[in-house]
Amino acid sequence: MNPSEQGYPVPDVVIVGAGFGGLYAARALEDAEIRITVIDCHNYHLFQPLLYQVATAGLSPSDIAYPIRATFSQQKNTRVILAEAIGIDAKSHKVILRDGELSFDYLILATGARHSYFDHPEWENYAPGLKSVDDAIEVRRRILLAFERAERETDEAKRQALLTFVIVGGGPTGVELAGAIGEIACKVMSEDFRNINPCQARIVLVEGGPRVLPSFPEDLSAKAEASLRKLCVEVRKSSPVTSIHLGGVVIGNEQIPAATIIWAAGVKASPLAQSLGVPLDRAGRVLVEPDLSIPGHPEVLVIGDLAAFVHQTGKPLPGLAPVAIQQGRHAAKNILRSCRGLPYQPFRYVERGALATIGRAAAVADFGVIKISGFFAWIAWLLVHIFFMIGFRNRFIVMFEWAWEYITFQRSSRLITGNEHGPLP
Amino acid sequence: MNPSEQGYPVPDVVIVGAGFGGLYAARALEDAEIRITVIDCHNYHLFQPLLYQVATAGLSPSDIAYPIRATFSQQKNTRVILAEAIGIDAKSHKVILRDGELSFDYLILATGARHSYFDHPEWENYAPGLKSVDDAIEVRRRILLAFERAERETDEAKRQALLTFVIVGGGPTGVELAGAIGEIACKVMSEDFRNINPCQARIVLVEGGPRVLPSFPEDLSAKAEASLRKLCVEVRKSSPVTSIHLGGVVIGNEQIPAATIIWAAGVKASPLAQSLGVPLDRAGRVLVEPDLSIPGHPEVLVIGDLAAFVHQTGKPLPGLAPVAIQQGRHAAKNILRSCRGLPYQPFRYVERGALATIGRAAAVADFGVIKISGFFAWIAWLLVHIFFMIGFRNRFIVMFEWAWEYITFQRSSRLITGNEHGPLP
Numbered sequence: 118m119n120p121s122e123q124g125y126p127v128p129d130v131v132i133v134g135a136g137f138g139g140l141y142a143a144r145a146l147e148d149a150e151i152r153i154t155v156i157d158c159h160n161y162h163l164f165q166p167l168l169y170q171v172a173t174a175g176l177s178p179s180d181i182a183y184p185i186r187a188t189f190s191q192q193k194n195t196r197v198i199l200a201e202a203i204g205i206d207a208k209s210h211k212v213i214l215r216d217g218e219l220s221f222d223y224l225i226l227a228t229g230a231r232h233s234y235f236d237h238p239e240w241e242n243y244a245p246g247l248k249s250v251d252d253a254i255e256v257r258r259r260i261l262l263a264f265e266r267a268e269r270e271t272d273e274a275k276r277q278a279l280l281t282f283v284i285v286g287g288g289p290t291g292v293e294l295a296g297a298i299g300e301i302a303c304k305v306m307s308e309d310f311r312n313i314n315p316c317q318a319r320i321v322l323v324e325g326g327p328r329v330l331p332s333f334p335e336d337l338s339a340k341a342e343a344s345l346r347k348l349c350v351e352v353r354k355s356s357p358v359t360s361i362h363l364g365g366v367v368i369g370n371e372q373i374p375a376a377t378i379i380w381a382a383g384v385k386a387s388p389l390a391q392s393l394g395v396p397l398d399r400a401g402r403v404l405v406e407p408d409l410s411i412p413g414h415p416e417v418l419v420i421g422d423l424a425a426f427v428h429q430t431g432k433p434l435p436g437l438a439p440v441a442i443q444q445g446r447h448a449a450k451n452i453l454r455s456c457r458g459l460p461y462q463p464f465r466y467v468e469r470g471a472l473a474t475i476g477r478a479a480a481v482a483d484f485g486v487i488k489i490s491g492f493f494a495w496i497a498w499l500l501v502h503i504f505f506m507i508g509f510r511n512r513f514i515v516m517f518e519w520a521w522e523y524i525t526f527q528r529s530s531r532l533i534t535g536n537e538h539g540p541l542p
Numbered sequence: 543m544n545p546s547e548q549g550y551p552v553p554d555v556v557i558v559g560a561g562f563g564g565l566y567a568a569r570a571l572e573d574a575e576i577r578i579t580v581i582d583c584h585n586y587h588l589f590q591p592l593l594y595q596v597a598t599a600g601l602s603p604s605d606i607a608y609p610i611r612a613t614f615s616q617q618k619n620t621r622v623i624l625a626e627a628i629g630i631d632a633k634s635h636k637v638i639l640r641d642g643e644l645s646f647d648y649l650i651l652a653t654g655a656r657h658s659y660f661d662h663p664e665w666e667n668y669a670p671g672l673k674s675v676d677d678a679i680e681v682r683r684r685i686l687l688a689f690e691r692a693e694r695e696t697d698e699a700k701r702q703a704l705l706t707f708v709i710v711g712g713g714p715t716g717v718e719l720a721g722a723i724g725e726i727a728c729k730v731m732s733e734d735f736r737n738i739n740p741c742q743a744r745i746v747l748v749e750g751g752p753r754v755l756p757s758f759p760e761d762l763s764a765k766a767e768a769s770l771r772k773l774c775v776e777v778r779k780s781s782p783v784t785s786i787h788l789g790g791v792v793i794g795n796e797q798i799p800a801a802t803i804i805w806a807a808g809v810k811a812s813p814l815a816q817s818l819g820v821p822l823d824r825a826g827r828v829l830v831e832p833d834l835s836i837p838g839h840p841e842v843l844v845i846g847d848l849a850a851f852v853h854q855t856g857k858p859l860p861g862l863a864p865v866a867i868q869q870g871r872h873a874a875k876n877i878l879r880s881c882r883g884l885p886y887q888p889f890r891y892v893e894r895g896a897l898a899t900i901g902r903a904a905a906v907a908d909f910g911v912i913k914i915s916g917f918f919a920w921i922a923w924l925l926v927h928i929f930f931m932i933g934f935r936n937r938f939i940v941m942f943e944w945a946w947e948y949i950t951f952q953r954s955s956r957l958i959t960g961n962e963h964g965p966l967p
Contacts, residue, residue, distance in 0.1 A: 179955035
C-alpha cells in the first residue's frame with residue numbers, strides 16, 4: 118500500500134543515482150513507512166567492477182547490468198524515475214531535473230564519478246575512459262578494430278602502431294584491462310588471423326607512480342607486475358604521460374605510436390556536487406560530515422564516489438563498491454533514526470579487503486592479515502564478484518561465461534558495434 | 543598449409559557477406575585446394591531469425607552473433623576481411639571495396655537485403671526496421687523508453703500515445719515482434735511501474751493483405767492471429783498504411799497516435815546487385831540462372847536474399863535461412879565441379895517447413911503434410927533455432943535465457959543504451 122494513503126505525513130526520500138550506494142540505501146529502507154524515489158539517468162544498475170570485461174569482449178553489457186525497475190518491482194514504497202538530475206537546491210529541498218523538479222524531505226546523493234583528464238580535456242578524444250556501458254562498447258570497438266585494421270595493413274610501421282595498446286593508469290582498472298588485452302592477443306585470437314600474429318601486440322601499462330596497484334601492499338604490487346609481464350604486458354612505472362595525441366602517447370620524451378589508448382588514470386566526482394554550495398576536495402568530492410550529511414543541511418547525505426569521507430584515516434576512503442554499499446546502508450539508517458526523532462550516528466567503514474585480477478587464474482587479494490596471490494586469490498576474486506551481483510540470472514550467466522572462457526580460451530562478445538568503419542581512434 | 547605454396551595455380555574464391563549463405567558456402571569449401579576470402583562489413587555472423595528477441599530485450603546481441611574470424615580460425619584455406627564492398631566489376635573479376643579492391647576467379651555474392659520503405663524513404667526516421675544489431679538496439683531503446691516516458695507523463699492523451707506500439711507488416715518478423723511486445727507489457731513489466739499499467743499498452747499489428755503470415759497455410763494464419771489476440775495485440779488486416787509521421791501512423795483515414803512504430807514490411811536487396819549490370823526483379827534481387835550464376839558470367843554466383851530464384855515455382859524463393867544455406871552449399875559445389883572441369887548443376891530447393899512464433903509457448907509450424915500450432919510447434923521452433931545457431935556457447939546461453947524467461951517471466955536485456963535521453967521517435 119502506498120504509505121501516503123495512511124493519513125499522516127510520510128517523508129519523501131529521494132535517492133539520486135542507482136549505483137552500489139543508491140541501490141543499497143533504497144533497499145535498506147524497504148520496510149519503512151516512507152516514500153522513496155530513485156532517480157538515475159540510466160534504466161539499469163551497472164556492476165562497474167566488471168565493466169573492463171565488457172570492454173575486452175568477455176561479457177555482454179546485459180550480464181553486468183540489471184534493470185533498476187525490476188529490482189524494486191516488489192518494493193512498493195519505491196518508485197523509479199529515468200531522469201537526469203542537473204542540480205540540487207538544498208535550501209528549498211528540490212532536485213532539479215533536466216525536465217522538471219522533485220521535492221524531498223531527505224536526499225541521498227550518490228551520483229558517483231566520471232574519469233578525469235586533469236588539465237587535458239582534449240585527451241578524451243584519443244584515450245576514452247571506462248565508466249559507462251557506452252564507454253565499454255567504444256573501447257571494445259577500438260581494441261577489436263585495431264586488430265582488424267592491422268590484418269589488412271601493409272605498411273610495417275603503421276601495422277605496429279595498430280598493434281600497440283597503451284593503458285594509462287596502473288590502478289585496478291588499468292591492471293585488469295592490460296591483463297585482459299594481453300590474454301585476447303596471445304590466447305583468444307592467436308589462430309584467427311593470417312597476416313598478423315596477434316601475440317606480437319605490444320601492450321604498455323603506464324603508471325605515473327613508482328608501482329602498480331598503489332593502494333595495495335608492496336609485495337602484492339610486485340606480484341601483480343610479475344603476472345602482467347607473463348602476459349607480455351610492458352609495465353612502465355614512474356612514467357608520467359606528457360602528451361596524448363592522434364596516433365600515440367608521449368612518456369617523458371619518448372614517443373610511442375599507438376592506435377589504441379585507454380584512460381584508466383584519474384576520476385572526478387559528478388558535477389552535481391558543485392550545486393550543493395559546500396566545500397569540495399580537489400577531485401570535486403563533497404567533504405561530508407562524520408554522519409555523511411553535508412555542512413548546514415543534515416537532510417542531505419552524500420555517499421559513495423561522490424563523497425570524500427576523511428574522518429577515519431585522514432585520507433578520503435577509496436572509490437570502491439564496499440565503501441558505497443556500507444555508506445548507502447548507513448545513510449538509510451540515519452534517515453530512519455531521524456524519522457524517529459533520534460540523532461544521526463557517525464559512519465565507520467569496515468574494511469574487508471581489496472582484490473584485483475590480472476588475467477587467467479591470476480589475482481592479488483589483500484584481506485588485512487592475509488595477503489594472497491595467484492590461483493586462490495583469483496578464486497576469491499570470482500566469488501566476491503559473483504556474490505555482489507544483482508540477480509540470479511546475471512550471476513549464473515557470468516559464471517558460465519567465465520568457465521567457458523577458462524576452458525575454451527574464447528571470449529563471447531567479440532562484436533564491433535556502433536560504428537564498424539568509424540575512425541580509430 | 544597455404545594452398546599457394548604447393549606450386550600450381552590455386553583459384554581465388556571471394557565470398558561477399560557472411561550471413562547464412564556466405565558462411566555455409568565457405569564451410570562447404572573447407573577441404574578444397576582453393577584460396578577463400580570472406581568479406582563482411584561486420585566482424586560477426588548474425589543469427590537474424592532471432593534479431594527480434596534482441597529488439598524486445600530477451601537476448602543480448604552477443605547471444606546471436608558469432609565472430610566470423612573464430613568460425614574460420616581452423617579452416618586454413620580461408621581468410622576473413624572486415625571491409626565494405628561497394629561494387630562488383632564482373633568483367634575484370636574484381637570486388638571494389640571502400641578502401642581497395644580484390645581479384646577473384648569465382649565470386650559468391652551473398653550480401654542479403656535491407657528493409658525497404660517502397661516510395662517513402664522519409665518513413666525510416668519514424669519507423670526503424672530490423673536488419674542489423676544496431677537496428678535492434680535502437681528498436682529496444684524506443685520500446686523501453688516509451689514505457690519510461692509514459693510513467694512520467696501526466697497528460698492522458700500523450701500517455702496513451704506513448705503506450706501505443708504500431709508494427710507495420712504481418713509477416714513472421716511483424717508477428718514475432720508484436721507477440722514479444724505484448725508479453726513485455728502484460729507479463730514482464732506488469733509490476734514495475736507505479737503510475738501506468740503496462741498491460742494497458744495498445745499494440746497494433748498492421749497488415750496490408752487479407753491475413754497475417756501470408757506465406758503460411760490459411761488455418762495457421764488464423765491460429766497465429768488468435769494467439770496474437772490473446773496477447774492483446776490488435777490485428778488490422780487489409781489495412782495499408784497511408785502515412786507515417788512524427789508521433790503516429792495513418793491507416794486508410796484513421797489516425798493512430800503512437801510514439802513507437804516499427805517497420806517489418808518490405809525488404810530490398812543490397813544495392814551491390816545493381817553494379818553487376820544484369821536484370822533485377824522489383825525488389826532489386828538478381829534474377830539468377832538455374833545454377834545460381836548470373837547471365838554472361840558463370841564465375842559469379844548469387845545466393846540468399848540477394849538472389850531471385852524463379853526456376854522452381856515461377857515465384858522467387860522466400861528470403862529464409864534454409865534457402866540461403868542450401869544455395870550456399872550448392873554454389874560451393876558448383877565451384878568445386880568447375881575446378882574439376884565439370885559443368886555446373888542446377889539448384890533445387892528442398893523445403894523442410896516454415897515456423898513462426900507468437901510469444902510464450904505459442905507458434906505455428908508448417909512441415910508440408912504436418913501442420914501444427916501451439917506448444918508443440920513452439921518446441922519445434924525452439925529446437926530448430928538452437929540447431930542452426932553457430933557455436934555451443936551461443937546455443938547454451940540462448941537455451942538458458944529462454945528457460946529463464948519461461949520460468950520467471952523476466953527478460954534479461956532490458957537496457958536502454960546509445961542515447962538514453964534521445965528523441966522518441
